[in-house]
Amino acid sequence: MDGNRRFARSQQIDKIEGHSRGFSKLADVLRWCLDMGIREVTTFAFSIENFKRSNEEVEGLFNLAREKFSKLLEETNRLDEHGIRIRVIGNIELLPADLQRLIATAMLRTENNDKLFLNVAFAYTSRDEITQAVETVMKHYEDDDMPPTDINERLLEACLYTRHSPPPDLVFRTSGETRLSDFMMWQIKSSVLYFTNVLWPQITIWNFMAGIVAYQRDRRHLEAYKRENRLHSAQLDKSSDFYSLRVQRFLHKMDANRRKLLVALASN
Amino acid sequence: MMEIVSILIGRLLFILIATCELLQQLWHRLHALARRSYDYWQCDSHHHHELLERAIELQKLPQHLVLVIAPDDRYVDAALLKRIFGYAQIVGIPYLSVYDTRTPKNGYVDLSRFCQTSGNESRCFLWPPSQQSKEQRQQVQLNGCKTVHSNGTTNGNASNGAKHYAQLQVYQIGTADGHALIADVCRELYENRSTPQVQELLKERQALTDGISAMLSKRLGFVVPEPELGIIFSRLTCIYGLLPWHVRFTEFHTHRSGCYFEAKSFAKVLFKYARCEQRWGK
Numbered sequence: 001m002d003g004n005r006r007f008a009r010s011q012q013i014d015k016i017e018g019h020s021r022g023f024s025k026l027a028d029v030l031r032w033c034l035d036m037g038i039r040e041v042t043t044f045a046f047s048i049e050n051f052k053r054s055n056e057e058v059e060g061l062f063n064l065a066r067e068k069f070s071k072l073l074e075e076t077n078r079l080d081e082h083g084i085r086i087r088v089i090g091n092i093e094l095l096p097a098d099l100q101r102l103i104a105t106a107m108l109r110t111e112n113n114d115k116l117f118l119n120v121a122f123a124y125t126s127r128d129e130i131t132q133a134v135e136t137v138m139k140h141y142e143d144d145d146m147p148p149t150d151i152n153e154r155l156l157e158a159c160l161y162t163r164h165s166p167p168p169d170l171v172f173r174t175s176g177e178t179r180l181s182d183f184m185m186w187q188i189k190s191s192v193l194y195f196t197n198v199l200w201p202q203i204t205i206w207n208f209m210a211g212i213v214a215y216q217r218d219r220r221h222l223e224a225y226k227r228e229n230r231l232h233s234a235q236l237d238k239s240s241d242f243y244s245l246r247v248q249r250f251l252h253k254m255d256a257n258r259r260k261l262l263v264a265l266a267s268n
Numbered sequence: 269m270m271e272i273v274s275i276l277i278g279r280l281l282f283i284l285i286a287t288c289e290l291l292q293q294l295w296h297r298l299h300a301l302a303r304r305s306y307d308y309w310q311c312d313s314h315h316h317h318e319l320l321e322r323a324i325e326l327q328k329l330p331q332h333l334v335l336v337i338a339p340d341d342r343y344v345d346a347a348l349l350k351r352i353f354g355y356a357q358i359v360g361i362p363y364l365s366v367y368d369t370r371t372p373k374n375g376y377v378d379l380s381r382f383c384q385t386s387g388n389e390s391r392c393f394l395w396p397p398s399q400q401s402k403e404q405r406q407q408v409q410l411n412g413c414k415t416v417h418s419n420g421t422t423n424g425n426a427s428n429g430a431k432h433y434a435q436l437q438v439y440q441i442g443t444a445d446g447h448a449l450i451a452d453v454c455r456e457l458y459e460n461r462s463t464p465q466v467q468e469l470l471k472e473r474q475a476l477t478d479g480i481s482a483m484l485s486k487r488l489g490f491v492v493p494e495p496e497l498g499i500i501f502s503r504l505t506c507i508y509g510l511l512p513w514h515v516r517f518t519e520f521h522t523h524r525s526g527c528y529f530e531a532k533s534f535a536k537v538l539f540k541y542a543r544c545e546q547r548w549g550k
Contacts, residue, residue, distance in 0.1 A: 049549020091473075126516060131477045134454045138461055138470060151455040153447040177544070180507075182516035186447065189509035193520070217285055218504035225339050225369075225508065 001026060001043060003175030003199030010199075016060035021201040023068060030118065032208050034082075040165060042119035044183050048091065048128055062099055065122070069102040076109050083115025089161035090124030091132070097268055104265035119165060126185035133159035136254060150247055154236045158251055162187055170215040172208075174200040190226045192218045293526055300343075300528035320358045320531055326542040330496035332363040334441075334518065336510055337377075338502030339369045341525045346377050348529060353395045355534040357433040363492040365439040369508045379440045386437065391445075392489050393438045437492070445488060446509045453483045484513055497541050499523055519544055 001022055008018025026043060033041050046061060072079070072086065079086070088103045095103070103122070136159045137151060157163075167187045171180075176197040180188070194211045198204075237243060333356060337344045349366065356364050370376040383393035457479070460466050469479040485491070498520045500506070505522045507515065521537045523529055 047549050052548065052550045127477055127513065128473065130450060130513065131473055131480060134450075134457065134480060135470065135473065135476055137454055138458055138466075148455050148459050151451060151458055153451040156447075156451050156454060178521065179517055179519050179546075180515070181549075185512035185516055189447070189507065189512070191506065193505040193507070195505070213285070214504075216282075217289070218506075221338075221340060221503050222506060225506075228339075 001045065001200045002173060002177055004201060006175060007199040007201040015057055016064065018201065019061060019064055023064060025201050025203060029203065029208060032205055034116065036212065039115070040117040040119070042089070042121060042162070042165070042168060042184070044121045044124070044181075046090075046122045046124070047182065048094065048123055048125045049182070051094070062096060066099055066102060069099070069106050072106050073102065073109065079110050080113060083113045085110045085113040085117050087117065087119045087165075088122050089119055089129070090122045091128050092123055092265070094123045100265045101268050104262040104268075108259075108262055108266055117165065119162070121183065124161075125182040127182055129161050129184075130156070130186055132161070133157075140250065140254060140257070146246060146250065150240055150242075150244075152236055152240045154233060154240060154242050155247065157186065158242075159254065160186060163251075163255075167191060169219065170194060170211065172196070172211045174198055174203055174207075190222055190229055192222065296524065296526045296528075300526065303528040303530060320355055320535060322535070326538060328542045329359065329538065330361055330541060331493050332365065332495045332497075333361050334365040334367060334495035334498045334510065334515070336498055336500040336502070336508060336520075337366070337368045337370060338500070338504075338506070338508060338525065339371075339374065340503070341370065341501050342375060343525055344368075344377070344501045345375065346382055349377055349379075350382060350395075352529070352534065353436055353438065355531055357395075357436050359534075359538065360433075361436070362434070363437050363439070365441050365495060367441040367508070367510050369443060379438060383438055384435075391440045391442075393440065394435045395438050396435065398435075439488075439490065439492075441488075441511065443509060446511055449484060449487055450480070450513060453480055453487065456483065481513070490514075494518070497521070497537070499537060501525055501529075517546065517548075519546075 004018040004022035005015050007021065008015050011018075030041060045065070050061070051058060086106045086109075088107060092100050092103055133156045137155065162184070167189070168184065168191045171183075171188055171191050171193045173180075173193070173195050174197075176195065178195045180193075192215045194214050196203075196207055196211065198207050241247060335344075335349070335352065353364065366377070366379060368376050372378075379393050380390075382397070383395045384397035386392040386394045457466055457469070461470075466479075469476045494514045494516075495511075495518045498507075498510070498515065498518045500520055500522045502508075502522060503525045505520065507520070519541055521540065523533065523537075527533075
């Protein structure tokens, strides 16, 4: 969702108003995704790098997030009706306590929904996510005295924030930038990347569909590569006993700990 | 009824797009053949050098360039890579990495065949190999002497304008250097978890991040900055698992498989890179 501030400059409006328009555009895009049958969307809302921005802008973004999450919590019936689950991925402990509470509440409130998934990357960078996965293995794996041979890329992948999501098929970046800016670097190894020059608040359904058509055109060239990856993954699972009781118990404990943290943040 | 019509329209659209793609690919191949033949007969390297020397004047040039070759690419070979290395050398890019995802049967290029190994690292090379580099220098010295006698030039340039360029440091990256390497680092940290050094890293996340960075650089033999610019040789834009830890801020440019890659293409990529603004989150 890149280009909110450039859009604000071009329209001579405040930066926060630009971000607000960007959020409205997100709502439109999610509607288009729903209509097209796209079941899972991950959006990059706030990077850990964005903390370097001015206090005014950061606080403005947090206020926008507070407003939107509060509104979401008022509409949980609608979310339940459509089976939408909200997941926020990132180091949410870096955020103000009240925002952590709102985010944790939204996640817990929709955790039983399983038809559509909206993942919001907030206080997120891929490096932090990978470090978090390594940290999880280092701090909790030894509790059950696991052999080091269990540790491989498959296990690390299962410790990422996106543990329960399939890898993205399409990465759609606006505003003409052709870099990934530390977004899901581990997960997008076989994703089609689509870069468009349009600024995020100005995106139309035609821009969106151009991205979808590009994905449909390009995905067949990735079939062989994806098949190889799946085979490699299956081989790793077998060689490292990924589905053994001890590894699955570790992952289950990790999920439980994460939920416990959310419950603690929600009642903070 | 409407559903069937929609499906039919969708299928027709697909056939249309596939036909356009095929025609486009044919056009690119014909164009590549024509350009290659023209360059072969014209031997117009002077023009290419001029184009690239204009690129040297750009305010922003990458220090580290990475080339990503898709598993189904059939056009990137040793000759093209040598040309690209030459362009990078002229422009003054000191480091270059090659990430070839193909298998030896499908065109994988082994850099050790035409590059000189550097030190003990099996993945680190120098280009051109020192014999070729020595010949380049001797050529300059010989021609330089003539230049001194004939027109008094003393800047080391040959009378025909040939310059001496520093050797390029080239890295060959494999699929095992991405996700698997990060997992290896994690395993190593886990095995040494009781040591004070690792315990210190676990106290703060940033310290652990820095520790992982250092360990990855050591294993890769990377004493270079992270890649700033990447050229993907593929029919689509995908990074194919390239160094997930290192390419977070790399600007990617896709060069469509089958299209001719020449000095002009390289210069265009550099000009585009010079124009992009990196905000680092701010």
